[in-house]
Amino acid sequence: MVRTTIACAWCRRSKIKCIHQGEPPCRNCLRNGRTSQGDCILSGPNIHAIRRKRYRTPTLSHKPTTVDTTHEEGDIGADNTTCASNAVSAIDPDGRVINTLRNTSRTDVLQAASKFHQTFPELSFLHLATFDVDSQETSSLLLKAAMMALCSTHQDETARYVKTALSGLFLEPPKLVTIQTLLLLAMYEWGDGRGYDAWMTTGVAIRMMQSLETMRGPTRPSELEQEIYNRTFWSCFIMDRLVLCGKGQPFTLPLDQMRIHLPIGDQDFAFGQSSNPRIYIGNIHGDMYNTIEYSYSILVRGFDIWARILKWIINGGRRQPGMTLLANCPWTPGSPWKDLYDELDDWRQHQHQRMKYPGVQIAGHVSLGHGEQFAFINLVYYISILFLSREYIPFLPKPESIPVGPVDPPLLESAAPEGWWVERADQLFNSSAQITNLLQELDDLNTSLLTPFSGFCAFSAAIMNAYVSSFPRMNYGKCIHFSTKLLEVNIQWLSRFKEIWKMGNGWFKTTLHARNLYIKASRDHQRFQGKTRADFEALEASIHDSSGVSPIHEDDTRMAEVESHEREIDTSHAAEAALGLQQLSHSHNIPEQSLQPLEDMYFPHEISIFNQWNQVWPLWGEQQFGPLASGGFNLDYNIDIPGL
Structure with missing residues (x-):
């Protein structure tokens, strides 16, 4: 309910x-x-009053004079604040939410702003020194409300308030602060498991940003104003790639068409004045632009590479037409895979040595206050390597299999150079280990990075740690017990993560389900003889999905009952994790019939829901609106899931 x-x-x-x-x-x-x-x-209350205000017909032009797009009296934007205020009062008739925001102490607002600035390096537009804590203007209140919702727990009501209030501004002239609020809201919706909403909200922010660009007047902004503007633009660029919906449409903001300079150094931004020449895409010279000082510029370039890797894979990857030809084999220069890999490697090689984990430990960066930026840069690299290397391994290998490339159609028409598959396996499982260790070290340093993107990285690492734990020969038998320990860390981390972000529930379930499949397939290969990726399309889609929504058409009432039951028995996430970890640590030494599936322990009343994993489901949560295709796939691995 x-x-x-x-x-x-x-x-x-x-x-x-x-x-x-x-x-x-x-x-x-x-x-x-x-x-x-x-x-x-x-x-909603007073809905007609809201509509009359929202849909009035503009008749006069607007004349922006600054980055914030102010307007002359009498034009379309003259009563923008009044219109927004009326909408806000209509959606909050008793004034409870707005009064709470206005009465929030300066300390609480500054703490939320500082946490946002530190925890979300991908949205690095906030300038703390000039952040107007005391402003009571509607647009400023909405930005602070979005910040409070994003950086505090149990802020659903505040987020709903922001979302509804912003809808009254969509047809008003754009303002930079509104765009920033939309970006925060999109991040919140992504973390809340509403990938489609996050994608649409990001799209609105981008359109507003593009409109603002065309409306800028002759008045020259200050250097600081220009940089805030630029960083807001690049935040739109990154969110466009983070909430990629998974379809074949082009990016809204293509990098090769950007005519705006990359972010300046973090210290220069903090003090409001650039001390070095501005840099543009394709014109990056010198090692100074690849240090932690230019972390945001590095992230912009890294997220663009990562998004193109993800897009290539979810659009078919190696199964796209023509990918089996020698010219498109992954080791062939000029092939899609090799081009992406080379670009990623070039991005990595140009980074300063102090930027590369684990050669440089994260503790030093944490002590200097930029541990999160360092972590994000390395997470982008390792998740990119993981996805590229995973594309050519068998989805479900035989217990005795070693890395030899694809074993199910379409097969490559040429043999790989000697040692090529060994290198891919080493990079793949090393990446999952480094992601796990990096997030664990942040926890140990009391700098936990529990954000949507880091959650997706942890989930992806968990899948591969589960994979190699059951099929150790896919990594030539290296460190099987170490991989099991890493999976234990992943389970613990995701268990905490899902208590903060709803998107973690889907990843948590997928991890448990994939892990059970791998164990069963490694013990009973005859039953899975001949099974390929085509038999597990729903599960594979969930493994690639960055929205975090489980591939299940869930009934809200049923899920509410499950959650209520979990509260009644007071099963804390720590206790749940402990049960799972105990089983994981002994999973290779106990009889199969005594091995209780993790789904039974974590979700004792959801077996019927887990049996619905045979539905075809698309990305970014479309399955919430019902299956989009008839029929399904016979996933033999979960027919008798109660007994595993």
């Missing part, structure tokens, strides 16, 4: 909570027999 400010007229008149699932009838109307059409109509 969902409690929101959206309610039916009967519940509002009766001054009782209207409990519903997003569509009529609500629970109260259903209970009292008001189920005929028109009896229960859900709406």
Whole structure:
């Protein structure tokens, strides 16, 4: 059940909570027999007043004079604040949320701003020295509200308030602060498991940014204003790649068409004045631009490479037409895989030696206050290597298999150079180990990086640690016990992560499910003889998915009952992890019939839901709206899941 400010007229008149699932009838109307059409109509308070304000027809032009796009009296933007204020009061009629925001102490606001600045290096536009903590303007309040929602726990109501209030500004002239708020909201929605909403919200921010670019007036902004503007633009660029929906459409902001300089150094930004020449894509010279001082510039370039790797893979990867030809084999110069790998390697090689983990430990960077930036740069590199190397290994190898390239169609038409597959295996499993160790070291240093992107990295590492734990010969038998320990760390980390971000629930379930599949396949190969990726398309899609939504058409009421049951038995995530870890540490030494599946322990009432993994499901959470294809795949691995 969902409690929101959206309610039916009967519940509002009766001054009782209207409990519903997003569509009529609500629970109260259903209970009292008001189920005929028109009896229960859900709406927001004063919705007509909001619409009249929102859809008024603009008649005069606007004349922006600064980066923030102010307007002359009498034009379309003259009553922008008034219009927004009316919308805000309409969605918060009792003033509870807005009063809470206005009464939030300076200390709490600054702490949220500092946490956001430190924890989300991919959105590095906030200038703390000039951040207006005391502003009571609607746009500033919404930015602070989004920041509080993103950097605090249990802030769903504040996030809903921001989302609804922003909808009243979509047809107003763009402002930089509104774009920044949209980016924060998109990050929040991504972490909350609403990948589609995050993608759409990011799109609105980008369109506003592009519109703002065309509307900039003749007044020259200060150097600091220009850099805040630039960093907001690059934040749009990164979010465009982080919430990639997985379809074949081009990026909204293609890098090769950017005519805006890359971010200046972090210290220069902090003090509001650049001490070095500005740099542009394709014109990066000198090692100074590849140090931690230029971490945001490095991230911009790294995220672009990572997004193109992910896009190539989810659009078919090695199974795309023509990929089996010698000219497109991954070791052939000029092939899609090799071009991506070479670009990634070039990006990495140009970084200063102090930027490269594990050669340089993260403790030194943490002590200097930029541990998160250092971590992000290395996470981008290792997740990119992991995805590239994973594309050509068998989805479900035989227990005795060693790395020899694809074993299921389409097969490559040429043999790889000697040692090539050995190198790929070494890079693949080394990457999953480094991601795990890096996040663990941050935890040990009390600098935990529990954010959506780091969560996706941890999840991807967990899948490969589970894989090599069951098929150790895919890494030539190296460090099997070490891989199991790494998986234990991943399970613990994801268990904590899912308590903060809803997107972690899907990754957690997928990790447990994949791990059970690998164990079963490694012990009972005859049962899985002949099975290929084609037999596990739903599971493979979930492994590649960055939205975190489990590949299950979940019923909200059923899930609420499961969550209620979990609360009743007071099973903490730490205790859950301990149970799973105990099983993991002994999984290779106990009889198969005594091995209880992790799904039973973590989700004892969701077996029926887990059996729905045979549905075809797309990326970014579309499955929330129902299956988009008829039929399904017979996933033999989970038919008798209660007994494993």
